């Protein structure tokens with residue numbers, strides 16, 4: 001079952017240069033990646049690993065040093081692709097002298113949305129992100145989380161098919177990040193594609209179908225979350241409430257087959273373990289990269 | 301008159317400059333990209349052009365308006381409009397320093413009107429210059445532009461929206477200051493001064509002279525002034541100043557009982573005479589087709605009902621003020637025939653007027669604009685509004701240049717660049733023209749260098765071998781480049797309309813008087829001509845760069 005690719009990244013390299021054209025940083029190195037329609041994709045990596053750079057390249061805000069990007073079937077430099085994209089930047093870069101309503105009205109106009117539709121949608125979104133009480137206040141007075149919320153609202157003003165979220169939960173209160181996860185689930189239900197960067201691994205594990213882990217511009221891990229988190233060496237039993245004697249009996253059975261009962265607790269997330277392991281290994285053995293067939297190999 | 305604005309010539313120059321610029325840019329970019337990227341280079345240039353066409357075809361008024369509104373709101377909420385308050389306060393105090401109730405009303409009008417208009421210009425221009433040069437760079441620095449360009453907003457819409465926004469701010473301030481200034485002028489002037497607030501509509505004629513023997517001359521006598529703007533005729537001789545007027549059909553000839561004219565002659569006395577009396581002059585009207593001529597009777601008094609009571613065949617020149625002359629319609633010629641000025645002397649809207657000086661050995665002098673037919677005045681508000689429109693157009697030009705510059709470089713550099721362009725455009729265009737259009741003796745830069753080292757004088761022929769040909773070709777290209785570069789600087793002298801308003805004239809659409817001063821249509825055309833190229837330049841600059849703060 002091969003569904004349509006919404007994002008195609010081929011051998012993407014980005015080198016930041018200074019004013020004189022001298023090389024400063026290799027922020028992204030030969031990245032190849034596809035995002036399918038309808039999936040929630042997570043971009044992970046330590047600080048400065050190139051996540052934001054990848055998103056900016058996708059949006060045509062930066063130009064690639066090498067390689068190609070296709071997004072919604074168009075090159076990244078085509079402005080018309082933006083009609084169907086919603087983008088929440090890393091920090092909410094909005095006009096601080098506007099209030100919430102004016103902000104949404106402004107971005108709505110940029111999508112050429114007629115006045116009435118704009119008004120309705122703005123009202124709906126402000127309510128959704130929980131800023132109804134502050135809709136007439138200028139953004140300069142907003143707290144970080146409030147700014148984040150209005151930033152999310154502007155990213156959804158055009159009812160986009162593809163949503164790029166750069167650290168959507170940063171600055172949000174627990175309730176807010178919970179809402180964010182629910183929202184992403186809802187978007188997925190509607191068949192939208194979501195690409196997000198995040199450092200909150202629990203959130204990523206909850207909502208993402210697939211993840212990629214970047215380290216210093218190199219792709220280290222790329223796969224389905226459920227597959228990545230399955231430890232083939234461990235079988236976990238989960239049963240209904242068992243009396244003490246039954247547990248002892250089960251232990252006995254296991255012993256007989258040479259296995260041992262390791263855990264009868266509730267299962268816990270371990271994306272965190274995977275992430276830390278990946279980063280640690282990358283530091284110890286630089287040069288190893290993810291390749292298409294899934295097994296990490298040494299780069300040439 | 302003199303140097304009128306040459307529209308067709310300007311259009312040809314415009315097209316050729318833009319055309320050669322485009323050609324140069326495309327050639328250089330295709331060739332350059334070929335050198336850098338091989339065959340893919342020119343293809344990349346092509347795809348950029350294709351994208352540009354797509355972008356421009358998708359231009360949306362709603363998006364432009366969004367950016368415009370944003371720009372205006374930003375200026376308001378960031379309190380840029382405080383300048384308006386500064387202006388009002390300034391007016392409150394300026395009254396003390398400029399107050400001169402004793403001086404004559406005409407002088408008052410000049411001083412107050414010029415003061416108001418110059419103040420408005422000097423307040424608005426620096427403000428829009430700063431605003432327009434900092435808008436986009438600030439947008440890039442705080443990255444709010446990222447949220448805009450990731451919407452379907454095209455780059456030219458950003459440029460146009462910004463230009464419109466800043467111009468609207470300038471226009472708004474202009475309107476407010478204009479009204480405040482107008483009220484202030486009215487309040488400062490006494491009743492006599494207010495009477496002088498007019499917009500005279502002159503019809504100028506072409507001037508010619510006859511010397512003391514009655515021979516045609518281009519100029520009269522120089523009475524010792526270094527500046528030969530006005531030249532003189534001698535009294536009591538056949539010497540004449542002659543004006544040929546055209547286009548008098550604009551004047552309603554049916555109902556009027558006189559032809560209103562205004563003279564501003566100068567007097568040169570070779571002996572003192574009676575200083576209490578002016579020098580007397582006579583006016584002859586001549587039909588340019590039939591050569592029929594007669595002395596024009598000038599109205600000196602009217603009765604209660606406004607009917608002409610008395611006329612006089614001569615008038616005294618009062619120096620340094622306008623002499624209002626009403627040429628009576630009823631004219632009597634030498635043979636005593638009664639004639640009609642409008643029917644018998646004006647032919648197809650043309651009329652010749654000859655002025656002679658009566659006392660011997662006294663002189664009167666004039667230049668072309670010193671005698672004109674004065675069509676019915678327009679309200680002062682009209683010329684005042686046109687004068688403000690001139691400032692408005694200047695504002696628009698500065699905004700366009702500023703916004704365009706700010707797409708390339710950061711605020712401070714953009715400000716300096718724009719300031720430089722405006723400065724050169726306002727003061728140095730004529731100088732640039734003289735340099736570039738001059739015939740260069742001894743060839744261009746390289747040829748001159750060669751001649752210096754080879755000790756050749758400029759007249760020596762150079763051998764026509766290939767190296768010299770190439771050298772001259774390069775020099776020629778250099779001059780061509782300079783010739784095009786000067787067009788970077790719009791000629792701002794056309795935008796200064798203040799003198800007309802201050803001196804009580806209507807602002808003309810074309811035919812600036814004196815020559816080479818402002819007029820409305822040339823400034824409109826210059827603005828229109830510069831607008832699009834600058835915007836396109838700004839578009840490409842935004843399109844081809846990463847909008848990342850460096």
Ligand SMILES: Nc1ncnc2c1ncn2[C@@H]1O[C@H](COP(=O)(O)OP(=O)(O)OP(=O)(O)O)[C@@H](O)[C@H]1O
Nearest residue numbers: 016025027045046047048049050051052053054848
């Ligand atoms: N404008 C820029 N100029 C120069 N270098 C840059 C620029 N932006 C990013 N970089 C560099 O590129 C690399 C990747 O940065 P990027 O912002 O993509 O990281 P990130 O994965 O988003 O990190 P974080 O988790 O901190 O947001 C870093 O080394 C960073 O210093």
Ligand SMILES: [Mg+2]
Nearest residue numbers: 051052053090
């Ligand atoms: Mg980032």
